[in-house]
Amino acid sequence: MAEPLVVFDNVVKRFGTFEAVKRMNFEIREGEFLAFMGPSGCGKTTTLRMLAGLEQPTEGDIRLAGKSLLDVKPHERDTPMVWQSLALFPFLNARENVEFGLKMRGMDKPARRRKALDWLERLGIGEFAERDVNSLSGGQRQRVALARALVTEPKILLLDEPLSALDAHLVIRMQGVLTKLQRELGITFVYVTHSQSEAFAMADRVVIMSKGEIAQIGSARDIYRTPASRFVAEFVGRNNIFAGTVNAAGNVETPAGTFTLDGKARPGDKVSFVVAADVVSLSVTKPAAPNVFTAQLISEEFVGSMVTLFFEAPGDTEVKVQVQERSLEGIPREPGQTLFLSFDPSHAHILKG
Amino acid sequence: MKDDKLLRWVLALYTALVFLFVFAPIAASLVFSFNSDRFPTIPLGSFTTDWYVKAFSNPEVWDAALRSLIVSSVTAVIATAIGFSAAYSDYRYDFVGKKAFLVLALLPPTIPLIILALAMLGWLSMFNASGLTLSIIIAHTVLCAPFAMAVIRLRLNQMDPNLEPAAWNLGASEWVTMKSVVIPFTLPSIIASLCLTAAVSFDEFAVAWFVSGLNKTVPVVILEILTGNIDPQVNAIGTAVFLVSITLVVIAQVLVLRSAKKPEAA
Amino acid sequence: MTTKTTKPDTYAIAWRLPLIVWQGLFFVGPLLFMVAMSFFLVKNYRMEVALQFSNWQRMLSKDFFWDAYFFTLWLALLATIITSLVAFPASYFLAFKASERLRRWAIFFLIIPFFTSYLVRIFAWQVILAQSGVINAGLSYLGLGPWQMLNTQFGTMVGYLVLCLPLAVILQTFSLANIDKRLVEAAHNLGCGRLRTVFTVVVPLAKTGLIVAAVFCFILSFGDFVSPYYLGGSKPPTLSIMIVDTSKSGQQWPRAAVVAIMMIVTLLVVAFTAIGFAYRKRGK
Numbered sequence: 007m008a009e010p011l012v013v014f015d016n017v018v019k020r021f022g023t024f025e026a027v028k029r030m031n032f033e034i035r036e037g038e039f040l041a042f043m044g045p046s047g048c049g050k051t052t053t054l055r056m057l058a059g060l061e062q063p064t065e066g067d068i069r070l071a072g073k074s075l076l077d078v079k080p081h082e083r084d085t086p087m088v089w090q091s092l093a094l095f096p097f098l099n100a101r102e103n104v105e106f107g108l109k110m111r112g113m114d115k116p117a118r119r120r121k122a123l124d125w126l127e128r129l130g131i132g133e134f135a136e137r138d139v140n141s142l143s144g145g146q147r148q149r150v151a152l153a154r155a156l157v158t159e160p161k162i163l164l165l166d167e168p169l170s171a172l173d174a175h176l177v178i179r180m181q182g183v184l185t186k187l188q189r190e191l192g193i194t195f196v197y198v199t200h201s202q203s204e205a206f207a208m209a210d211r212v213v214i215m216s217k218g219e220i221a222q223i224g225s226a227r228d229i230y231r232t233p234a235s236r237f238v239a240e241f242v243g244r245n246n247i248f249a250g251t252v253n254a255a256g257n258v259e260t261p262a263g264t265f266t267l268d269g270k271a272r273p274g275d276k277v278s279f280v281v282a283a284d285v286v287s288l289s290v291t292k293p294a295a296p297n298v299f300t301a302q303l304i305s306e307e308f309v310g311s312m313v314t315l316f317f318e319a320p321g322d323t324e325v326k327v328q329v330q331e332r333s334l335e336g337i338p339r340e341p342g343q344t345l346f347l348s349f350d351p352s353h354a355h356i357l358k359g
Numbered sequence: 360m361k362d363d364k365l366l367r368w369v370l371a372l373y374t375a376l377v378f379l380f381v382f383a384p385i386a387a388s389l390v391f392s393f394n395s396d397r398f399p400t401i402p403l404g405s406f407t408t409d410w411y412v413k414a415f416s417n418p419e420v421w422d423a424a425l426r427s428l429i430v431s432s433v434t435a436v437i438a439t440a441i442g443f444s445a446a447y448s449d450y451r452y453d454f455v456g457k458k459a460f461l462v463l464a465l466l467p468p469t470i471p472l473i474i475l476a477l478a479m480l481g482w483l484s485m486f487n488a489s490g491l492t493l494s495i496i497i498a499h500t501v502l503c504a505p506f507a508m509a510v511i512r513l514r515l516n517q518m519d520p521n522l523e524p525a526a527w528n529l530g531a532s533e534w535v536t537m538k539s540v541v542i543p544f545t546l547p548s549i550i551a552s553l554c555l556t557a558a559v560s561f562d563e564f565a566v567a568w569f570v571s572g573l574n575k576t577v578p579v580v581i582l583e584i585l586t587g588n589i590d591p592q593v594n595a596i597g598t599a600v601f602l603v604s605i606t607l608v609v610i611a612q613v614l615v616l617r618s619a620k621k622p623e624a625a
Numbered sequence: 626m627t628t629k630t631t632k633p634d635t636y637a638i639a640w641r642l643p644l645i646v647w648q649g650l651f652f653v654g655p656l657l658f659m660v661a662m663s664f665f666l667v668k669n670y671r672m673e674v675a676l677q678f679s680n681w682q683r684m685l686s687k688d689f690f691w692d693a694y695f696f697t698l699w700l701a702l703l704a705t706i707i708t709s710l711v712a713f714p715a716s717y718f719l720a721f722k723a724s725e726r727l728r729r730w731a732i733f734f735l736i737i738p739f740f741t742s743y744l745v746r747i748f749a750w751q752v753i754l755a756q757s758g759v760i761n762a763g764l765s766y767l768g769l770g771p772w773q774m775l776n777t778q779f780g781t782m783v784g785y786l787v788l789c790l791p792l793a794v795i796l797q798t799f800s801l802a803n804i805d806k807r808l809v810e811a812a813h814n815l816g817c818g819r820l821r822t823v824f825t826v827v828v829p830l831a832k833t834g835l836i837v838a839a840v841f842c843f844i845l846s847f848g849d850f851v852s853p854y855y856l857g858g859s860k861p862p863t864l865s866i867m868i869v870d871t872s873k874s875g876q877q878w879p880r881a882a883v884v885a886i887m888m889i890v891t892l893l894v895v896a897f898t899a900i901g902f903a904y905r906k907r908g909k
Binding site for chain 2: 058059060079080081082085086087089090091093095096097098106107110111154155158
């Protein structure tokens, strides 16, 4: 495993009495694509701003490549950022915006001009180099902002919800541009977003934050399959959560049914567990499988070839099932239809606490 | 509906009359300045440029014009610098005593000029600093800085709060960011402020009259001619003064409006 | 998540200092000094530092001071009322009946006189209002006049209008334009007559702005010495003329300072009372 590039060591950040970040400890590995995700006000942007030096930690230390950043001014750090508002300089054209960081490093005029043009070309907007940034489209401005941040060839790039202002189709395109760039350059991307699809689509590891604390760090798969807490399970919207009590036989009795799970539990324990929406099976007749229960179809939702079916199981339990549309052939899908649902015991993830 | 139309027209006519009242003296002064009568009335006398010739052959007028130019340009620069720093402090920082700071920044125009003039005269005399061209500049800067602050603060309102951090983030220190981001961004308002404060200083007479001593500016010369008798020279000088200040004010306004309309990086 | 920091550093202080130093030295300093000066003595045309109440006694015990005081107060109040009334229909037109574009241009033009020579404009009016001036010449064609307009209170009022009207229209227009137009329409729909709507809906809604505009008129006309002198003929003198006369002739700066302080106190009282009234909750 690579040396950690960034270390957050017991970092606390308070604004007055409000604790925006509560004692954070984590590492960012060299060359990884790390995404911070969480609801607004969870401290993800503050974390990023501390890394860029725009906020000072109230307590603790942040180290970049082994060196403490505490006394390093923002302009002395090599942590370029792509801003949510883009923050392009409106009085400079596209090329001059990209040149800004090079100029600050004292690079001479012809060299920085060449370099800026190279980067604009690389991002596919070479022809707009001399255009006023206000006359560019949202996607083009996005690319200028990226070029401006990357032109100094940093080890790490910070991105603060860079795609939030773009149209949906552009978001998908820019996600492709970003992942490709990150792979080609091999540098570390730290990406802050409130969008699950952006984080899961691009990041090697995702940090879920809640109320100034890290709720979970892991790959998209880890977070999806094995959420560390009820908060994470709920925040990652495609999970079904069941709660019940362990009976004498070691099975969990819930309002929706009695289920067999892997793992040990003592009778009488209260247990919550998560079953991902895409591991629940559907059938019209009762299958010969463990963990079968019935539920009533309420509605459905299409995204591409995937369909999410919303069910209601006994005890007001909401159950989501995500499947490929073509696998539903032969299954009646009128609202109000009662179907048999089932899942494998190995797919149930028991929540701690 | 018919009533509505009529009301609209009556009000429009009334508003036109108000504008006529406001601009009549400016127009009258222009007309009278080319009119041969010493006491202009209707019908007008014949066309003449005598009053201009008379006014501009008066060395006192030239002396005052030069002084006014120096006073207003130096005042404009200092007042704009002070106004800029105050506007920037207000934009960027919260600090203890900020309310008092803002009162200090915006209060001077609400104090009657004649009172300010007296206070300034007493204060400067104590330091033997009254009666100088510099005294006028000092006093005018006090008066003009609030206007400069207001104009520049309005422009700063349109600046993305992340623009400065973006420059730091790319390796610019705070001072370099000031030079290469904040000043270029606010440049239209800085020029507008220079024009506006120059116009205020160029037209101010009460304070200048009190503290100038023998170093008269153009408005002080006008005031002294007025105290003597009706003299159409004033119209000639006045028209020239109007031209200067209207030009400055219009430039300032166009700059402010233009930069306000331009959509900035959202 | 704010970029504003409270931690002072050299950079932050550097931007705060110019205003504090300059306005402290040349605005607060002179005003405080003026207060001190009102206790000084003048001997042989030279001011001497002292702590004597003689200037205050001398000024405040004289009838001519109080005559001038109440005359000035009366003129300024009259000017405030007249300016507000004259400005209102024009502001109403600009706020409700004019297009956005026309309104912008109107404001643009109204700002111009604010920054051009007041003196020259007053001189122009001196010529226009004179006994043989433009207006009287025009009236004589109609077989009227001549009327004495110069060197009367009427002349002074014209001057105050010249001074205050543009600013009053600008401030009133802004406050009227901010009113929710649906409320005005709602009043119409409820059968409220046009004039009644103006007084029962529009004026109360725009109260704060209208009062602020009036306060500015008061401040401007209360402190002006040019109109009452050159158009009003200085008879009787106002407080501002008294300051000029007292300080320009005889070097009696301390007595002028007494007048100035009385003016400032009056302005503060009037301004705070009016602003307090403007922001008072309705129905109290």
